[in-house]
Amino acid sequence: MSYTLGVDIGTFETKGVLVDASGAIIAQATRSHKMLVPQPGWAEHCAETDWWGDFVYVTKALLCDSQVNSEEIAAVACSAIGPCMLPVNAAGKPLMNGVLYGVDTRAAAQITELTERIGADLIMARCGNALTSQSVGPKILWLKQQRPEIYALTAKVLSATPYLTWKLTGDYVIDHYTAANFSPLYDVNKLAWTDDLAADILPLDRLPRLAWSTEIAGHVTAQAAQETGLAVGTPVTVGTIDAAAEAVSVGVKDPGEMMMMYGSTIFMIQLTALPVRDARMWYAPWLYPGQHASMAGLATSGTLTHWFRDQFARELGEGAFGVLAREAADSPKGAKGLLCLPYFSGERTPIHDPQAVGAFFGLNLTHSRGDLFRAVLEGIASGTAHVMEVCRALGTEPVRVLAVGGGTKNAVWMQATSDIGAVPQIVAENTIGASYGDAFLAAVAVGRVLPDEISVWNPVARVVQPVAEAVYARQYPLWKRLYSQSRDVAHELGGGA
Structure with missing residues (x-):
C-alpha cells in the first residue's frame, strides 16, 4: 500500500x-x-x-x-x-x-x-x-x-x-x-x-x-x-x-509561520508558541497536541471576484477572469483614486461586523471596468493588511508568509497584498491546496512521513516581494476611515432591510 x-x-x-x-x-x-x-x-x-x-x-x-x-x-x-x-x-x-x-x-x-x-x-x-x-x-x-x-x-x-x-x-x-x-x-x-x-x-x-x-x-x-x-x-x-489542511500543504509547521489562503475567502493561520487571545482574531489548538494557531479571515474575497465577474463580465465566458486580470493590470496602482470596501457579506476579522456593507467610493466618469476590478483586489488586499496590522500590534508579526490558493495565479492581487500589507509572500511549487495537505496528513497518520517533512514534498517555487508605493501609503488610511465613517449608515441601511 x-x-x-x-x-x-x-x-x-x-x-x-x-x-x-x-x-x-x-x-x-x-x-x-x-x-x-x-x-x-x-x-x-x-x-x-x-x-x-x-x-x-x-x-x-x-x-x-x-x-x-x-x-x-x-x-x-x-x-x-x-x-x-x-x-x-x-x-x-x-x-x-x-x-x-x-x-x-x-x-x-x-x-x-x-x-x-x-x-x-x-x-x-x-x-x-x-x-x-x-x-x-x-x-x-x-x-x-x-x-x-x-x-x-x-x-x-x-x-x-x-x-x-x-x-x-x-x-x-x-x-x-x-x-x-x-x-x-x-x-x-x-x-x-x-x-x-x-x-x-x-x-x-x-x-x-x-x-x-x-x-x-x-x-x-x-x-x-x-x-x-x-x-x-x-x-x-x-x-x-x-x-488548516491548506496551511499544512504549503509548509506551515513552525511558530511564526503564516498561511495566506486565497480562496472564496482570504483565510490566515499563524502558528504561535503560546495561545494568542484577542477579540479581533480567532484562536484554536493546532492539529497536533501542544501547538497553537492564531487565525483571521475575511468574509468575501474570491466570492467577491466571482460576483464581479458574473455581474460585469458574464459575456466573456470561461476566459472572463483572464480578461479582468489583464484589465486590472492596465489600471494604475490605486485604481485612479477608487476605494472598495469588500464587505459584501459583512466582515469577519478584525472588525467582526456582520452589518458592514460593500462599497465603491471615489467613482467618476473616467473609471473603467478594469479600474473597478483593481479596486476590488486592492480592497481585499487592504482587508488583509488590516489583519497584519493587528498581528504587529499583538507582537506576532509572521516570520514567513506562505501563500496558496487560486488567487496566487492573479499577479495584481498578489502584488497588492504584499505592497499594502508590507509583507513578502512565499509560493510553494504545488498550490493545489487542502486536498494535497489532506493526503500528507493521511501519510502522517499511518506513519509514512513525519509532520515536518512537508517541505520535502512541496518545496518553495517563488517569492513575491513588497514594493513601497506612495499611492497605497495615502489610500490605505483613507480605506480604513471609509469604513469607520460610514459604519452607522451601513447599520441603519441593514436595519431597514
Whole structure:
C-alpha cells in the first residue's frame, strides 16, 4: 500500500488528489457546486449532494483515472469548509442544509444574547475567542429558537468534515481545531466540551467525540466502500477544516509561520508558541497536541471576484477572469483614486461586523471596468493588511508568509497584498491546496512521513516581494476611515432591510 488519498470540500468546488509515498501527484479530480443564499446573510450547502455526493464523485474519478487498486491506498483524509452547523437525526440523516462558516451571519441576535448573558471576558478566558459569526454555538441556539421542530429531532450537530467522516466510518468524531469554533461549548484550556457557560444550547452528548486531526477516526465501512470504490477497512483520519489542511500543504509547521489562503475567502493561520487571545482574531489548538494557531479571515474575497465577474463580465465566458486580470493590470496602482470596501457579506476579522456593507467610493466618469476590478483586489488586499496590522500590534508579526490558493495565479492581487500589507509572500511549487495537505496528513497518520517533512514534498517555487508605493501609503488610511465613517449608515441601511 503506497498511496494516500485526500479530498477537500470547498465553498464552490471539491478537489481530490491521490499521491504516492514521495508526495508525487498520481491523479487529481474536481467537481463544482454552488453556495446557496436563501436570503441575505445566509449561506448554505446541501450536505448529501455538495459534501458527500462530491466526495463520492471525486474519489471514483481518482481511482478510475489512476487505475490504482483501492487496496493499495494506505489511508484517506478529508477536510472541508468550516466551522459549519449541520443537525442530523438518529440515523445520521441531515435535517436541513448545512449552515456555513462565518459568511453566514443569521445568528447575530444569538451572539449578542450569549455574550451579554455569559460575559465577553469569561467567554474569552474559557473559549479563547469572542463570539462572532464564525462561532457554531450561537447558530445552534438559532436552530433551537427559530427551528424548534428540527432541533427536537437533532441527535448530533456536525460540521462538514465530521459529516464526511461519519459517512465513511459510521463514527461521529471531530478534531480539536474545528471544535474550538463551537464556542461557547468548547473549553480551550481543558481541550474538552463544556456546558458550564450555556447549558441550554445543546446537550453535550449530541456533539461528536473529540480527537486530533491525524488520529484514525475509523475505517471505511462496507456501505461507504460500495458507494466510493474505496476498500473496506481503509483507515480514515479525523480530518480538519480546509484552511488548516491548506496551511499544512504549503509548509506551515513552525511558530511564526503564516498561511495566506486565497480562496472564496482570504483565510490566515499563524502558528504561535503560546495561545494568542484577542477579540479581533480567532484562536484554536493546532492539529497536533501542544501547538497553537492564531487565525483571521475575511468574509468575501474570491466570492467577491466571482460576483464581479458574473455581474460585469458574464459575456466573456470561461476566459472572463483572464480578461479582468489583464484589465486590472492596465489600471494604475490605486485604481485612479477608487476605494472598495469588500464587505459584501459583512466582515469577519478584525472588525467582526456582520452589518458592514460593500462599497465603491471615489467613482467618476473616467473609471473603467478594469479600474473597478483593481479596486476590488486592492480592497481585499487592504482587508488583509488590516489583519497584519493587528498581528504587529499583538507582537506576532509572521516570520514567513506562505501563500496558496487560486488567487496566487492573479499577479495584481498578489502584488497588492504584499505592497499594502508590507509583507513578502512565499509560493510553494504545488498550490493545489487542502486536498494535497489532506493526503500528507493521511501519510502522517499511518506513519509514512513525519509532520515536518512537508517541505520535502512541496518545496518553495517563488517569492513575491513588497514594493513601497506612495499611492497605497495615502489610500490605505483613507480605506480604513471609509469604513469607520460610514459604519452607522451601513447599520441603519441593514436595519431597514
